[in-house]
Amino acid sequence: MATTTAPTSSHPAEAPNQVKHRPDRNYRRKQRWGWLFVAPFALIFLTFLILPLVFAFRMSLFTSTLATGNKFVGADNYIKAFSDPIFLQGLGTVAKFALIMIPAQMLVALVAALVLDNLATWASKFSRLMIFIPYAIPVVIGALMWGFLYSPRFGPASSIFGIFGLAAPEFLAQDNIFGSLVNIVTWQWAGYYMIIIYAALRGIDPGIYEAAVLDGASDRQIALRIKVPMISSSLVMVVIFALIGTLQFFTEPQVLRGVAQGAIPTSYTPNMYAFSLAFSYSQFNYASAISFALGIVVFVFSFIFLFLTRKQSGLK
Amino acid sequence: MALVTDTPQRQDGRKARGSAARNRARNGGPRIGSHIFLLILVIYFITPLWWLTVASTKDTAGLFGGSGGPLWFDNEFHFFSNLQGLFERQDGIYWRWLGNSFLYAISGGVGATILAVLAGYGFAKYNFRGRAAFFGILLGAVMVPLTALVIPTFVLLSSVGLVNTIWAVILPSLLSPFGVYLMRVFAQEAVPDELLDAARIDGAGEIRTFFQIALPLLRPAIVTVLLLSVVGTWNNFFLPLAVLSDPLLLPVTVGLNGWQALSNAGSGGEALWNLITTGAFISIIPLIIAFLSLQKYWQGGLSLGSLK
Numbered sequence: 001m002a003t004t005t006a007p008t009s010s011h012p013a014e015a016p017n018q019v020k021h022r023p024d025r026n027y028r029r030k031q032r033w034g035w036l037f038v039a040p041f042a043l044i045f046l047t048f049l050i051l052p053l054v055f056a057f058r059m060s061l062f063t064s065t066l067a068t069g070n071k072f073v074g075a076d077n078y079i080k081a082f083s084d085p086i087f088l089q090g091l092g093t094v095a096k097f098a099l100i101m102i103p104a105q106m107l108v109a110l111v112a113a114l115v116l117d118n119l120a121t122w123a124s125k126f127s128r129l130m131i132f133i134p135y136a137i138p139v140v141i142g143a144l145m146w147g148f149l150y151s152p153r154f155g156p157a158s159s160i161f162g163i164f165g166l167a168a169p170e171f172l173a174q175d176n177i178f179g180s181l182v183n184i185v186t187w188q189w190a191g192y193y194m195i196i197i198y199a200a201l202r203g204i205d206p207g208i209y210e211a212a213v214l215d216g217a218s219d220r221q222i223a224l225r226i227k228v229p230m231i232s233s234s235l236v237m238v239v240i241f242a243l244i245g246t247l248q249f250f251t252e253p254q255v256l257r258g259v260a261q262g263a264i265p266t267s268y269t270p271n272m273y274a275f276s277l278a279f280s281y282s283q284f285n286y287a288s289a290i291s292f293a294l295g296i297v298v299f300v301f302s303f304i305f306l307f308l309t310r311k312q313s314g315l316k
Numbered sequence: 317m318a319l320v321t322d323t324p325q326r327q328d329g330r331k332a333r334g335s336a337a338r339n340r341a342r343n344g345g346p347r348i349g350s351h352i353f354l355l356i357l358v359i360y361f362i363t364p365l366w367w368l369t370v371a372s373t374k375d376t377a378g379l380f381g382g383s384g385g386p387l388w389f390d391n392e393f394h395f396f397s398n399l400q401g402l403f404e405r406q407d408g409i410y411w412r413w414l415g416n417s418f419l420y421a422i423s424g425g426v427g428a429t430i431l432a433v434l435a436g437y438g439f440a441k442y443n444f445r446g447r448a449a450f451f452g453i454l455l456g457a458v459m460v461p462l463t464a465l466v467i468p469t470f471v472l473l474s475s476v477g478l479v480n481t482i483w484a485v486i487l488p489s490l491l492s493p494f495g496v497y498l499m500r501v502f503a504q505e506a507v508p509d510e511l512l513d514a515a516r517i518d519g520a521g522e523i524r525t526f527f528q529i530a531l532p533l534l535r536p537a538i539v540t541v542l543l544l545s546v547v548g549t550w551n552n553f554f555l556p557l558a559v560l561s562d563p564l565l566l567p568v569t570v571g572l573n574g575w576q577a578l579s580n581a582g583s584g585g586e587a588l589w590n591l592i593t594t595g596a597f598i599s600i601i602p603l604i605i606a607f608l609s610l611q612k613y614w615q616g617g618l619s620l621g622s623l624k
Contacts, residue, residue: 031443034442049457127357133607141596156367248463287467294461
């Protein structure tokens, strides 16, 4: 506070003057400073978001072959993409992931946050940190670790299942790889979502629960009828994060591909497909169309979700 | 100043203490069921890290079938010889990768944070022409999947000759629409207009007002945005994988993934497995320390975006 009061003493006489002069022109001139503050970000925003988007869109309207060079083909690449069984299958895969992985992560995160919100022991503080820690691990390292743990050669699975006299499932076989990936992502992100939800729960005024307790509400009723509705905007935000992340699924399957030989094709998800089209086959135009099409799909789905939940999220 | 800056946390802390006291009164003791549930969760979330810690002390033979099994230490302790292996393999390229990760994460993270603080403050405290339109576009941009930009960014950067340089990773990492959004939400609440007007009346210019009045008030949000963007860059895999091909420029994530692919293909020999586990173990330590030591900032800060 010292810094704000110090200059006051040096110009005490000018203060009232400036207040009178403030309206209109002076006001507008001052507001222009806003652009100066925003300008550096705006530059990066234009160069690395708008420009690539426009560029990708332009590229997606051309094909490039050795024989004919660059040729304008209009929407051909998009017609090709949306009738390309590999791309559609990839979209189907990430949609399936979204339907199973997001509820799994939300359930773990929400239940953990609700349990933690009711406790104030050192054990609960410790648990909160430990559940969150995987977020600090790079996704590549997380996927590498789970790859080791799943592996029949290195992993502990056979000894753990051996205790119960069972044979360990082959986590990396084609039939099980879906569940194995769901597990990796849940492990990595549930803690992060839990912290967001937990912080929102802490933000609720505890006075609200008192009335419910007086009316004889149980903990479960308080959790489901009061807490969950009150943090719905956080829940919406978490689902949006998870949705955007899931539809761009790339790193985990890409890393696990190395260990799970044959179980994950190079075109498993749309992003992996675009990557291999661009960097293995140099089909940059078609890869841009795939990227752009995926971007549109993600944008449309997030938008639909936000629209459907506009009441809960408080966004208009 | 300290008093003003700490206000959001202090309120939070007071609430926390209030509800904790009430909970204790209501339940009359620790809850066994909840604690068992938490214990199961902690075991699930910690096991992979425990495995990695143990694995980093084993040589390759120990990884495949050591005396202690996968989840316990062997009779032999190989951590230091693994460390030595990391220094010897390809002239210690691992440490170069780790250094690159630091360089990218810190320059990208700090840069993104500076841009976000300036822009968030600008959006929150000035009513300039075009503000609503720009912020609307920005909110839409939060929903644009950043990986969809990787391939066009690669083509753009290669047309200006920046592919396969450190700038190809650092410059795109400066983009953080979500950081700007968080800063705006926070600045709107944490920096009172009256305080800014008082400073202006006192003759402070806009820039001085920003540095001396607003910046200290924004500190909790700055730490959160900094952590989020450092983690984002540190974790980034798709972008460096696409834009870098020189092994000396790779970040540690891409480098270790390359070793793993090499070991699986069998061409690099089995000896790499122990280097991968030890390398992975060392690479996760810095961020874990950062998160543990800065918890009081990010724990409240992460919910900022959803409060509105």
